[in-house]
Amino acid sequence: MGAVPAEPERRMLVQACLNGARDVTEHPGLSADATLAAADAARAVAAGAQEIHVHPKDAEGRDTLDADDVATWLRALRSACPGVPIGVTTGAWIEPDVERRLASMAEWTELPDYASVNWHETGADRVAALLLSRGVGVEAGIWDSTGLEAWSSSPSRAECTRVLIELPDEAAEVVRRHAEGLIAHVRLDEPSMPILLHGEERSAWPALTLAAELRLDTRIGLEDTLTLPDGRSAPDNAALVRAASGFTTVY
Known part of the structure; x- marks a missing residue:
């Protein structure tokens, strides 16, 4: 498959993904305390993040x-990040039963x-x-061909805010081929x-580098990686966002 054309010139979006489904014991920067997480988010915004993606936690630190x-x-x-768009997960691992998942969301x-x-x-x-x-805006999470096909035929497809192309934990040398295949198919359905x-x-870092090259939006944070590009442990989300600034450019 040929190279994917770059998007028109614009400022790249860098989203901070604060925590993900990780256990809070995996890193000192993770917390089940919303106030502590909010302070971490504010530091990430100060470091350059324009949006926040978070997994709300219950008192035991589980996604909820x-x-x-x-x-x-x-x-x-x-309160900590006024005016900054905040997004959450709706992952099925939180509540596998669709009816109960929908009922919980209807009560927000x-x-x-x-x-x-x-998808x-x-x-x-x-x-x-x-x-x-x-x-509420919808980020369409596309991990693989199954999700791509389901999204492609979805009645909500054109109403999505964006498509989130999510690459698994895989070797750097396969990132470009995997990403460009998914991007090309998304572009066929929704070019803009x-x-x-x-x-x-x-x-995580190879995908961010490729996003910068293709002028796509991207994200970084403790949900996706616990390490800086040089392999050192990242102290917090702000450090990851600052490191990302070395790869991303204002276009």
């Missing part, structure tokens, strides 16, 4: 869709600016429709829709 927990985290983040009183919907997961169309009906490209673990 509970309305009270989601409200607590969103309020803390908005504090709404995120956007939420990620993984390879059962119920993705219904989750996206609920979010859109409540005025923004794409945010990111990886995780081994693919």
